[in-house]
Amino acid sequence: MKLIYSVHKYDVFMFNRLINARFYHNLATAARYISRTGDGYLYLLLVTVLYFKDGWQSPFLQTLLLAFLMERPIYFVLKNGFKRNRPQAAIKEFHSLVTPSDKFSFPSGHTSAAFMVAIISGFFIPVLLLPLLLWAALVGFSRVVLGVHFPTDTLVGMILGISAATYSLNQIIL
Numbered sequence: 678m679k680l681i682y683s684v685h686k687y688d689v690f691m692f693n694r695l696i697n698a699r700f701y702h703n704l705a706t707a708a709r710y711i712s713r714t715g716d717g718y719l720y721l722l723l724v725t726v727l728y729f730k731d732g733w734q735s736p737f738l739q740t741l742l743l744a745f746l747m748e749r750p751i752y753f754v755l756k757n758g759f760k761r762n763r764p765q766a767a768i769k770e771f772h773s774l775v776t777p778s779d780k781f782s783f784p785s786g787h788t789s790a791a792f793m794v795a796i797i798s799g800f801f802i803p804v805l806l807l808p809l810l811l812w813a814a815l816v817g818f819s820r821v822v823l824g825v826h827f828p829t830d831t832l833v834g835m836i837l838g839i840s841a842a843t844y845s846l847n848q849i850i851l
Contacts, residue, residue: 684829685767685827687829688827688828688829688830689767689768689827691827691828692764692768692821692827692828693768695821695822696771696824701822704822705774705822705823707819708774708818708819708822708823709774709775709819709823711812711815711816711818711819712775712787712816712819712820712823714812714816715787715788715790715791715816715819716787717790719794720741720745720790720794723741723794723798724738724741724742727741736801736849736850737797737798737801739849740797740800740801740842740845740846740848740849740850741794741797741845743845743848743849744793744797744841744842744844744845745790745793745841747841747844747845748789748790748793748837748838748841751837751841752784752786752789752834752837755783755784755833755837756779756781756782756783756784756786757781759781759783760780760781761781761782761783761827761830762780762781762782763777763780763781763782763824763825763826764782764824764825764826764827765824765825766780767827771824772824773823773824773825774822774823774824775823775824775825777825782825782826782827782830783827783829783830783833784830784831784833784834784837785817785820785826785830785831785833785834786834787816787817787820787834788813788816788817788820788826788830788831788834788835788838789834789835789837789838789841790838791812791813791816791817791838792810792813792817792834792835792837792838792839792842793837793838793839793841793842794809794813794838794842795809795810795812795813795838795842796809796810796838796839796842796843796846797842797845797846800842800846800850813835813838814835817831817832817834817835818831
């Protein structure tokens with residue numbers, strides 16, 4: 678319990694440093710747009726394009742679907758198991774810049790899905806791996822800037838997304 682408290686204390690410290698930085702308001706506008714790219718619409722578009730291009734036999738499509746079928750339930754169990762309050766509920770007089778889709782913050786689903794899609798897409802289209810990893814990192818960072826996640830929420834989201842992608846690639850491809 679002491680470890681969890683220490684992590685939370687560090688998270689609040691890092692979060693407060695970010696939101697009190699002089700450049701915070703400049704980041705907020707960009708963060709809104711970047712965060713929206715991780716809302717799920719692009720993932721549905723990608724799945725649809727892959728289906729119409731290659732059908733259900735597409736290894737890319739199969740890997741994405743397996744990853745989402747595994748990652749989303751794990752994400753849901755973690756989020757509802759830990760029940761970690763979002764920054765707005767945990768820090769007095771702080772208001773997030775957007776309204777989150779659910780009550781709890783740990784882990785970041787946006788970050789998890791972004792890293793998962795980035796790793797899988799980068800495997801099938803290697804030239805896109807680095808730009809997609811940068812995009813995924815920006816999605817995670819944007820969630821902290823918008824005030825809906827603490828830094829460790831996005832760190833664990835990243836680990837979950839990479840793990841789901843790696844597992845799925847190993848099951849379908851390798």
